[in-house]
Amino acid sequence: xxxxxxxxxxxxxxxxxxxxxxxxxxxxxxxxxxxxxxxxxxxxxxxxxxxxxxxxxxxxxxxxxxxxxxxxxxxxxxxxxxxxxxxxxxxxxxxxxxxxxxxxxxxxxxxxxxxxxxxxxxxxxxxxxxxxxxxxxx
Amino acid sequence: xxxxxxxxxxxxxxxxxxxxxxxxxxxxxxxxxxxxxxxxxxxxxxxxxxxxxxxxxxxxxxxxxxxxxxxxxxxxxxxxxxxxxxxxxxxxxxxxxxxxxxxxxxxxxxxx
Numbered sequence: 001x002x003x004x005x006x007x008x009x010x011x012x013x014x015x016x017x018x019x020x021x022x023x024x025x026x027x028x029x030x031x032x033x034x035x036x037x038x039x040x041x042x043x044x045x046x047x048x049x050x051x052x053x054x055x056x057x058x059x060x061x062x063x064x065x066x067x068x069x070x071x072x073x074x075x076x077x078x079x080x081x082x083x084x085x086x087x088x089x090x091x092x093x094x095x096x097x098x099x100x101x102x103x104x105x106x107x108x109x110x111x112x113x114x115x116x117x118x119x120x121x122x123x124x125x126x127x128x129x130x131x132x133x134x135x136x137x138x
Numbered sequence: 139x140x141x142x143x144x145x146x147x148x149x150x151x152x153x154x155x156x157x158x159x160x161x162x163x164x165x166x167x168x169x170x171x172x173x174x175x176x177x178x179x180x181x182x183x184x185x186x187x188x189x190x191x192x193x194x195x196x197x198x199x200x201x202x203x204x205x206x207x208x209x210x211x212x213x214x215x216x217x218x219x220x221x222x223x224x225x226x227x228x229x230x231x232x233x234x235x236x237x238x239x240x241x242x243x244x245x246x247x248x249x250x
Binding site for chain 2: 110
């Protein structure tokens with residue numbers, strides 16, 4: 001599976017689209033007051049929250065403008081929100097101008113993340129965030 | 139390269155590749171210079187079964203994708219709880235093939 005431009009952009013577009021649908025479902029659920037369903041495999045099986053549990057709640061509170069609350073629920077939610085906001089725009093601009101700046105950026109980022117000096121601190125941050133999630137009991 | 143060496147390589151490393159790759163690899167290796175043999179024997183491939191076990195246990199964290207070198211997809215899986223759990227389950231069935239494809243890419247880099 002070599003990652004070419006069309007393939008990457010399709011994956012990103014589908015992912016963002018699914019993300020927005022998921023967000024819509026969750027927002028409409030919180031409005032009607034129904035209990036939201038849980039899709040996280042780790043939480044279902046072990047009852048322990050995973051590193052990215054709470055991202056949805058974080059993004060929802062971010063959409064209400066409560067930045068601190070979003071951060072305290074799960075900082076990863078802010079990262080996901082930034083990705084979900086900018087990727088579709090970037091993909092559309094790239095497709096319109098027939099460039100592949102996003103693909104180049106993605107490949108650069110990937111090779112950067114594979115270097116130990118970035119991979120280890122970021123991995124530790126994720127683990128710390130996970131510990132924080134478990135302590136908070138999301 | 140000698141046919142016996144190529145066959146030995148295929149026999150010990152066949153499990154790392156898709157069935158339809160094997161013939162192409164064999165033909166290309168037969169043309170390749172004898173000098174490349176020491177380098178070829180040091181190549182490390184990812185074992186599809188090991189990656190499958192990792193995928194079953196820690197697929198929702200994207201560790202399987204990290205291990206085969208697809209860091210971007212790994213981050214995507216990590217940030218979305220394994221693609222809301224769906225991608226994680228799909229990957230239980232896809233990851234072995236993906237691993238073999240990655241191995242093939244590595245092999246192609248060597249052959250060129």
